[in-house]
Amino acid sequence: MRIEKPTLVVDSARVERNIQRMADKAVKSGVVFRPHFKTHQSPVIGEFFRKKGVNKITVSSVDMAFFFAEEGWDDITIAFPVNILQIDRINQLAGMIKLHLLVESTETIRFLADHITDHVSVWIEVDTGQKRSGIDAEDKDSILNCASAIEALKNLSFGGLLTHAGHTYRASSTEEIKRIYADSIKKLNSLRDKLLRKGIKEVKLSVGDTPSCSIVEDLSEADEIRPGNFVYYDLKQLELGSCKEEDIAVAVGCPVVAKCPRRNEVIVYGGAVHLSKEHLVDSRNCKIFGRIAMESGEKWGTVLDDSYVSSLSQEHGVIKTTPEILNQVNRGDILYIIPVHSCLAANLLRDPLILP
Amino acid sequence: MRIEKPTLVVDSARVERNIQRMADKAVKSGVVFRPHFKTHQSPVIGEFFRKKGVNKITVSSVDMAFFFAEEGWDDITIAFPVNILQIDRINQLAGMIKLHLLVESTETIRFLADHITDHVSVWIEVDTGQKRSGIDAEDKDSILNCASAIEALKNLSFGGLLTHAGHTYRASSTEEIKRIYADSIKKLNSLRDKLLRKGIKEVKLSVGDTPSCSIVEDLSEADEIRPGNFVYYDLKQLELGSCKEEDIAVAVGCPVVAKCPRRNEVIVYGGAVHLSKEHLVDSRNCKIFGRIAMESGEKWGTVLDDSYVSSLSQEHGVIKTTPEILNQVNRGDILYIIPVHSCLAANLLRDPLILP
Numbered sequence: 001m002r003i004e005k006p007t008l009v010v011d012s013a014r015v016e017r018n019i020q021r022m023a024d025k026a027v028k029s030g031v032v033f034r035p036h037f038k039t040h041q042s043p044v045i046g047e048f049f050r051k052k053g054v055n056k057i058t059v060s061s062v063d064m065a066f067f068f069a070e071e072g073w074d075d076i077t078i079a080f081p082v083n084i085l086q087i088d089r090i091n092q093l094a095g096m097i098k099l100h101l102l103v104e105s106t107e108t109i110r111f112l113a114d115h116i117t118d119h120v121s122v123w124i125e126v127d128t129g130q131k132r133s134g135i136d137a138e139d140k141d142s143i144l145n146c147a148s149a150i151e152a153l154k155n156l157s158f159g160g161l162l163t164h165a166g167h168t169y170r171a172s173s174t175e176e177i178k179r180i181y182a183d184s185i186k187k188l189n190s191l192r193d194k195l196l197r198k199g200i201k202e203v204k205l206s207v208g209d210t211p212s213c214s215i216v217e218d219l220s221e222a223d224e225i226r227p228g229n230f231v232y233y234d235l236k237q238l239e240l241g242s243c244k245e246e247d248i249a250v251a252v253g254c255p256v257v258a259k260c261p262r263r264n265e266v267i268v269y270g271g272a273v274h275l276s277k278e279h280l281v282d283s284r285n286c287k288i289f290g291r292i293a294m295e296s297g298e299k300w301g302t303v304l305d306d307s308y309v310s311s312l313s314q315e316h317g318v319i320k321t322t323p324e325i326l327n328q329v330n331r332g333d334i335l336y337i338i339p340v341h342s343c344l345a346a347n348l349l350r351d352p353l354i355l356p
Numbered sequence: 357m358r359i360e361k362p363t364l365v366v367d368s369a370r371v372e373r374n375i376q377r378m379a380d381k382a383v384k385s386g387v388v389f390r391p392h393f394k395t396h397q398s399p400v401i402g403e404f405f406r407k408k409g410v411n412k413i414t415v416s417s418v419d420m421a422f423f424f425a426e427e428g429w430d431d432i433t434i435a436f437p438v439n440i441l442q443i444d445r446i447n448q449l450a451g452m453i454k455l456h457l458l459v460e461s462t463e464t465i466r467f468l469a470d471h472i473t474d475h476v477s478v479w480i481e482v483d484t485g486q487k488r489s490g491i492d493a494e495d496k497d498s499i500l501n502c503a504s505a506i507e508a509l510k511n512l513s514f515g516g517l518l519t520h521a522g523h524t525y526r527a528s529s530t531e532e533i534k535r536i537y538a539d540s541i542k543k544l545n546s547l548r549d550k551l552l553r554k555g556i557k558e559v560k561l562s563v564g565d566t567p568s569c570s571i572v573e574d575l576s577e578a579d580e581i582r583p584g585n586f587v588y589y590d591l592k593q594l595e596l597g598s599c600k601e602e603d604i605a606v607a608v609g610c611p612v613v614a615k616c617p618r619r620n621e622v623i624v625y626g627g628a629v630h631l632s633k634e635h636l637v638d639s640r641n642c643k644i645f646g647r648i649a650m651e652s653g654e655k656w657g658t659v660l661d662d663s664y665v666s667s668l669s670q671e672h673g674v675i676k677t678t679p680e681i682l683n684q685v686n687r688g689d690i691l692y693i694i695p696v697h698s699c700l701a702a703n704l705l706r707d708p709l710i711l712p
Contacts, residue, residue: 133672273703
């Protein structure tokens with residue numbers, strides 16, 4: 001394989017396996033599978049999903065919705081609070097596809113009521129504990145007010161309650177992830193009961209994070225799942241227990257440009273503009289900006305135990321390694337960096353090399 | 357001004373003042389001013405430099421060299437160790453412009469000797485203490501070997517010794533930055549003396565980091581300066597003492613999409629894919645991913661004391677603020693985030709809004 005500069009390399013067999021596993025779980029749980037496409041942002045990877053029967057997707061921006069609408073996807077959720085400044089583009093989209101939007105306030109609902117020109121499905125974002133956006137699950141009155149307001153308006157139909165239980169990313173065990181999922185779905189169920197009692201006709205529940213969707217076996221209490229990261233996985237998911245090393249479907253191929261034997265370091269062309277500055281902190285309190293694998297056949301091999309990316313500047317990656325590996329590696333070789341956060345690496349490296 | 361989505365906003369007056377100040381210092385110090393264009397990567401900002409008489413530039417990748425060569429820049433240093441896998445592109449460039457390359461090993465010099473098809477100027481990268489790439493300044497023999505090897509080869513001319521004293525970014529005072537600069541230039545001078553004694557005909561010294569170039573008054577011991585970040589500056593440079601708040605020439609305009617009164621938080625459309633995950637740690641051990649300013653006239657106003665970006669996910673920015681500011685801010689307003697690292701934000705937001 002010919003890599004000259006930092007390149008996102010995708011192992012298709014792993015991608016297909018990851019998609020199949022999640023699609024099977026969705027079928028078994030009887031939920032709609034609406035994968036998040038922000039992870040890959042790639043029409044080619046999109047086709048892998050289409051081949052597995054997926055026809056509903058999630059994106060994180062209006063631009064991304066346009067991009068995939070133009071690729072023929074016609075049922076899209078923008079899982080981000082409505083940005084009212086983009087109402088013209090939202091109206092364009094609403095005329096093209098079945099569009100699902102997210103709100104967290106009556107202000108935004110009123111704005112939509114006044115400005116939307118086509119039918120859209122509107123979901124209420126509920127914060128079940130992540131503490132990012134969404135109405136706090138305890139704030140039942142605000143949630144009811146929003147649902148009633150949506151139902152009352154023409155051009156808007158009420159989709160249901162949507163949450164991203166992203167606090168699973170801060171969990172320290174798979175048991176904790178299961179507890180977070182259980183707590184989250186319990187809160188949504190209780191909210192649904194209240195809304196139904198108050199006369200709302202139908203309330204779907206949409207959940208999303210990759211750790212929950214990977215680790216929890218039975219997702220049947222939800223109506224829809226929206227995981228994204230699972231298509232590639234990464235070091236963060238490996239740390240969380242969402243995947244095994246052999247599920248990680250991407251690595252960034254980086255040319256070796258310099259060596260520092262005094263410090264057992266290899267410098268690669270591959271920096272923050274390719275990998276992002278996302279890092280993990282290991283048990284020795286070291287910042288890990290990526291793990292390393294050598295070339296193996298047409299792909300990358302197993303992750304090396306004693307090597308890691310210790311720092312990143314704009315274009316440089318510094319790899320701490322052992323004298324043995326330093327000796328094996330030459331300028332002009334390719335080393336593979338397993339990213340900490342595959343979504344951010346894939347966002348930066350938009351032209352992936354997709355291997356069979 | 358009409359901002360609908362995260363947008364890099366550039367204050368031209370500040371950019372021009374920053375360029376003028378550095379150009380004046382270069383003239384006063386009698387050094388070549390070869391600014392690093394990786395910070396802005398913008399042809400429009402490039403023209404600001406051209407108007408101030410700049411005709412030599414620095415870039416950090418072969419692709420960036422091509423980009424600016426096509427914009428009419430014909431004397432370019434790629435301040436990154438030669439990536440031998442890109443030799444074909446390097447040869448193309450060498451045929452188009454006066455090209456300066458960086459090496460840190462005789463292996464790479466031999467490779468260039470065997471493969472380069474046009475004349476290039478080759479500089480030795482010296483590590484004066486940053487501990488990234490470059491030959492350790494103590495390793496005088498390796499540096500001499502490289503210089504001799506370059507001089508002996510046709511198509512290669514020896515440019516001199518180049519360093520990026522990036523350890524200034526870890527300094528805790530401007531005095532420490534001055535000490536690092538003094539130490540760095542002393543090491544380069546001592547190496548130059550050795551090379552001249554050993555018969556190398558001419559040895560130029562090129563230095564680069566923005567903290568040194570901003571804080572040190574007299575740069576006359578160098579022959580060339582290559583700062584980049586100073587054109588925009590950012591929170592990191594403010595923390596280091598390289599600039600004042602009113603020198604920071606960029607902010608990221610972000611639409612407000614959600615509010616959380618319970619936590620005094622505002623959620624903006626503006627995340628890791630717009631700002632990068634670079635952060636500072638403040639005196640209370642809080643991670644700061646950006647500071648906040650409100651709109652003021654056509655630009656942004658002074659930085660707010662009690663507000664900051666407390667976390668970033670792919671598209672969301674969470675701003676911790678006060679009840680007073682939370683009350684003033686509405687969904688659909690624009691808040692300005694002053695970036696921690698302007699180079700990474702500018703790399704992510706390639707179509708800046710350039711204000712007079």
